[in-house]
Amino acid sequence: MTETSLPPLLLVGCGKMGGAMLAGWLERGLAEAVVVEPQPAAAAAFAGRVTVVPSPAAIPAGFRPAAVVLAIKPQEAAATLPAFAHLAGPDTVFLSIMAGRNVAGMRGLLGGAAAVIRAMPNTPAAVRQGFTVACPGPGVTSGQKALADTLLSSVGEVAWVEDETMIDPVTAVSGGGPAYVFLLAEVMEAAAIEQGLPPDLARRMARATVAGSGALLAASPENSAQLRKNVTSPKGTTERALAVLMQPEAWPVLMSKAIAAATDRSRELGG
Numbered sequence: 042m043t044e045t046s047l048p049p050l051l052l053v054g055c056g057k058m059g060g061a062m063l064a065g066w067l068e069r070g071l072a073e074a075v076v077v078e079p080q081p082a083a084a085a086a087f088a089g090r091v092t093v094v095p096s097p098a099a100i101p102a103g104f105r106p107a108a109v110v111l112a113i114k115p116q117e118a119a120a121t122l123p124a125f126a127h128l129a130g131p132d133t134v135f136l137s138i139m140a141g142r143n144v145a146g147m148r149g150l151l152g153g154a155a156a157v158i159r160a161m162p163n164t165p166a167a168v169r170q171g172f173t174v175a176c177p178g179p180g181v182t183s184g185q186k187a188l189a190d191t192l193l194s195s196v197g198e199v200a201w202v203e204d205e206t207m208i209d210p211v212t213a214v215s216g217g218g219p220a221y222v223f224l225l226a227e228v229m230e231a232a233a234i235e236q237g238l239p240p241d242l243a244r245r246m247a248r249a250t251v252a253g254s255g256a257l258l259a260a261s262p263e264n265s266a267q268l269r270k271n272v273t274s275p276k277g278t279t280e281r282a283l284a285v286l287m288q289p290e291a292w293p294v295l296m297s298k299a300i301a302a303a304t305d306r307s308r309e310l311g312g
């Protein structure tokens with residue numbers, strides 16, 4: 042597909058993640074989109090560029106989306122999805138980004154025969170640097186998978202898996218991962234202030250250090266461990282900090298526990 046050929050799509054829920062993806066799609070050249078969003082403020086940033094309606098009943102007659110992107114909270118699925126069941130058919134694929142919600146449960150709510158892809162993106166999609174892992178459900182055609190791939194890859198990198206159970210740990214790692222990185226910026230900023238640096242400087246340093254390190258990681262052929270070693274001079278300052286961060290029960294163990302907790306929560310949200 043060319044840079045201007047994203048197909049008509051229906052976005053259900055224009056909150057933080059749906060909005061992030063929509064921003065990326067619009068930047069990529071989305072021709073026609075209808076957004077179902079009951080909170081006017083949530084979609085205000087997109088006014089004039091997409092059609093925003095408050096409920097499925099207000100979708101313009103005759104609008105035939107090639108993809109219906111489900112970006113509501115998992116807890117809203119049971120009450121919301123049945124109103125979109127009439128859109129199921131060979132020309133429409135449902136692309137869910139809801140945490141936990143599994144394909145079988147969504148197909149049940151959409152009438153049983155819907156083509157459903159379960160995907161887990163992340164918010165860097167807003168700047169087209171997202172990472173999405175997607176899993177096709179039963180009956181998804183190669184054309185529908187290609188369409189979802191076009192949508193998802195237009196806002197970042199995409200990986201496909203056949204085993205849906207992988208989406209739970211994916212949700213914990215790349216879905217929520219940006220939050221852990223932003224937390225790192227928060228705690229670095231606070232620590233810098235503790236060491237006597239002015240708050241403005243502390244904020245700029247933390248943001249630029251996290252963003253610059255991410256850019257270096259993205260651009261470098263070296264792996265993250267080597268990039269870490271490149272900063273760590275023998276008997277220098279970084280070595281002292283890493284001795285704290287990598288001690289037993291510190292970062293490696295804490296991250297492992299955090300990812301396990303999030304994976305468990307994704308499984309709990311299933312159905």
Ligand SMILES: NC(=O)C1=CN([C@@H]2O[C@H](COP(=O)(O)OP(=O)(O)OC[C@H]3O[C@@H](n4cnc5c(N)ncnc54)[C@H](O)[C@@H]3O)[C@@H](O)[C@H]2O)C=CC1
Nearest residue numbers: 054055056057058077080083112113114115121139140162
């Ligand atoms: N925020 C993130 O980083 C990520 C979120 N997700 C998933 O994306 C989904 C949305 O999450 P967020 O955007 O964070 O939540 P959010 O609360 O910011 O967005 C949900 C939006 O859905 C709207 N909404 C509620 N009921 C609706 C209905 N019946 N029809 C249409 N819209 C309705 C709400 O007004 C709200 O704007 C969740 O299922 C979450 O698991 C997935 C990956 C990352």
Ligand SMILES: O=C(O)[C@@H]1CCC=N1
Nearest residue numbers: 140212213216217218
């Ligand atoms: O916190 C959540 O449940 C969602 C899924 C991944 C990121 N946000």
